[in-house]
Amino acid sequence: MYDESVTIIENKKVNAEYYKLVFASKHLSQKVKPGQFLNIQMENHEGLLLRRPFSYYRVGGKKIEILYEILGRGTALLAEKRRGHALKALGPLGKPFTQKLNGKKRILVAGGVGVPPLIFLAETAPHLTSPRESRGREKEGLVLLIGCKSKSEVLPRRELTKVKGEILYSTNDGSYGRKGFVTVLLHELLENEHPNSLFIQTCGPNAMMDAVMKLAEEFGVEGEASIDERMACGVGACLGCVVETREGFKTSCVEGPVFSFAELV
Template sequence: MLRAVMVDESVEVVENRPAAGSYHLLTLRAAGIAPAAQPGQFVHLRIPCCGGALLRRPFSIYRVRGQTLSILYKVVGQGTAALARARAGDRMDALGPLGHGFSLPGRDEQPLLVAGGYGVAALYLLAERSPVRGVLFQGGRSRQDILCEEEFRALGWEVHVATEDGSRGVRGLVTEPLRRELERGGQGRKLYACGPTGMLRAVGRLAEEFGLPAELSLDEHMCCGVGVCLTCVVPVRTETGWEYQRACTEGPVFDSRVLLWEVPE
């Protein structure tokens, strides 16, 4: 897992377009942040047109091209609605790259990626930079929540899709085809996942059941993004018991074996 040097810079909007349904793709020219970004890290954006009332918002770094980086986001409230109105040439303040990211698979490992909804955004850079190709298991409520499927196929990854309503791929949760794949057996398998907490918990349980290593990127509320406010702490195991760690600095990526999904009494 890697951590790069943090940069606070004014970035320029290169493109901001609809991707699918209520999802959008934003590309920023970020000469200081983009070249340093590692898979699984994020940027904290101060969204324009919102005045000083709103805090920065964290977004996974989806793709990097030279001095530009892209993020995938869903319009769900005032902040992301304002972000969707940004146009090419607009500027905003960005802090990044932040967080503790994924480690790249070894050449003797078979990576299995598990994405829920726009959690896929945190996994694309990992898939692109991986020295070996593996399998992506992608899930969502409906077909509109399945993003970047063809982009992963273009990288040479096998893709399995599951939707809860059956409108794309198989009907059901993404962990169901994942389980079937794990039951087939295989050497050197390692799980990487990003998505809703319930999905991550299920992936962690499967990793434990099959005796596999897993790296999970947690989707926690982050206010400051730099470990000061302590709003994103999660309980983790330690050699002497357990403690809270910050998802924005010690995470968002954690080894599944150290995560405690409930605070011990």
């Protein structure tokens, strides 16, 4: 884990909902896995001492990309930063998503601030098992389901060209993809596949993930969720991010944010 001052290379709007922040760091970009995050401080603004957690969206060499939405004061301030401005970033933090699924098909269910880590996973997931394990099977397979409020939130095509699988969208108002919540797409998929051959990985608003976990339970499909818990220190010291699990309370920043469905209460 490293705490560094980084200089912004790019910080621009990509659509109505998301901004993309780019900076470079040799240390913060090392051995990063999808689901891990950075705790970022927007310089020393009065009354905004706490850092804010953001998932890694993409890492290429030393370059790190973050995709974010404006939610409150911190993210609004972040959106005002320009090339050359400095930020403090602590990372890589947290437990990542499971990479190897031993032949299971990966079903990624994303919404809102949960879209960036799942695109990262969809771009980098070890798609082919080793020749010995794969025994001639071609691919584990991957489907990325993204839920948006409307078409204006849909990411530009260029942001999704490296995804190694099928991408399906739903919008609440029906302006793009399937009309309704992303669970409509998930339900259809679960009805047509064998539960033992699937593994769900989800990140997004807690209400969305609750609905995903309910469906997973109904169909008997295993999976894991990256919990969207408010954080402060990011390193397990303040206990501000504890979540209740079947094994007691756990810190979301160190023991999560990714937890198996079976673990979560």
